[in-house]
Amino acid sequence: MRSKIILFGDSITEESFDNGGWGACLSHHFARTVDVVVRGYSGYNTRWILHVMDKVFPVDQTGAPLAITIFFGANDACLLERYGGFQHVPIDEYKQNLMSIITLLKKRWPTTVVLLITPPPIDEEGRLLNPYKDNPSGLPERTNEAAGAYANECIAVAAECGVSVVDLWSRMQQFPNWKISFLRDGLHLTANGNKIVFEEVVEKLKKEGLSLETLPVDLPLFSDIDPHDPLKAFRNGE
């Protein structure tokens, strides 16, 4: 049975198979080697998701996934006193929750590569230009500073748990035009933003030994099939 990479997270994961999304790009990249499946839950924070871990990863799921990306924090980092406050999770709890998620997954599947992704940076003006329909406050529900604090906790968790992390918050801000280039509404990703996530995930997985160079191809590639005796490729494999 083919190995899986599971993409686990919030809306930025749920919509990762939309046009040019980082999930679709991963699926295309690994088309002949691994199944890439999405477990993305728009609006969810780490507190909510801990209530449903057994539904996301049911006990009848067979075989350890090759890798799981964990991409939460953008909702946890909503400010408590603003619209979106009901999604807020205090930063200490966020840290504990992330550790609980990793512990649960690692206990069940010790060999699975776990890859954390920090929340992206926030363009507060972008949020104000694309507010939630029912947010009349005129204040963004998220700030870049808060997202950065949660990103730092995410990095700390990765270090404590000994797993890899993509520091998306910092990586994106290395580009001068990050607000426009990477974020379509101050939070969710543009095509360029998706490309960054895809590239960073591929690089981290490669460092963990999961790459096109190391993973076996499922069946003979067309380029390896002899035009003068095509069936030879399949007889060898039988």
Added chain:
Amino acid sequence: MRSKIILFGDSITEESFDNGGWGACLSHHFARTVDVVVRGYSGYNTRWILHVMDKVFPVDQTGAPLAITIFFGANDACLLERYGGFQHVPIDEYKQNLMSIITLLKKRWPTTVVLLITPPPIDEEGRLLNPYKDNPSGLPERTNEAAGAYANECIAVAAECGVSVVDLWSRMQQFPNWKISFLRDGLHLTANGNKIVFEEVVEKLKKEGLSLETLPVDLPLFSDIDPHDPLKAFRNGE
């Protein structure tokens, strides 16, 4: 364990998770309901694939897939006497092979929806403008007429086996600008071509009872979570 839709076919399936591809679109469409995984084998015809059915669908694969799309014929329809002749499969054998594939799958998973997709039409001028690197003949290796004949056999097989079929060959040619709009090299799909396949597959699946209206959502949607008591949604589900 979440149900699957398996996309089984040749290069047009293998590359279906590329930017705006019909596989990625399906995965996005069903993000909260079904896993969409790709079993696409560039260059393969129905003869070759029959040699490796047990590798594509291994015995340890648990649970019947919800649906399987079968999208072969573009390579079978390569003309015998031209470049690509080694991919050619005689039309009678193509028909028998398709029936064998369906029989194998239906025997193993009687409840699985099987959906055939005919080969797309061929733009012969497009093929000549984008020839295989090592095809010096100046003749296209495929013709639209041959693709149409194989498409008709595919439709006949669907009728005989009582399964659904997307007649892509005819559907695309209903649009006056199909050659440019839908095919990027006379054979493989543009973004618009992918969109047609996606829409046709969604419609056929819906007719088989598989749609967002009928498939259960995995976890509470964000819009169904009460901002005043978010955890209620999860307590109910426990």
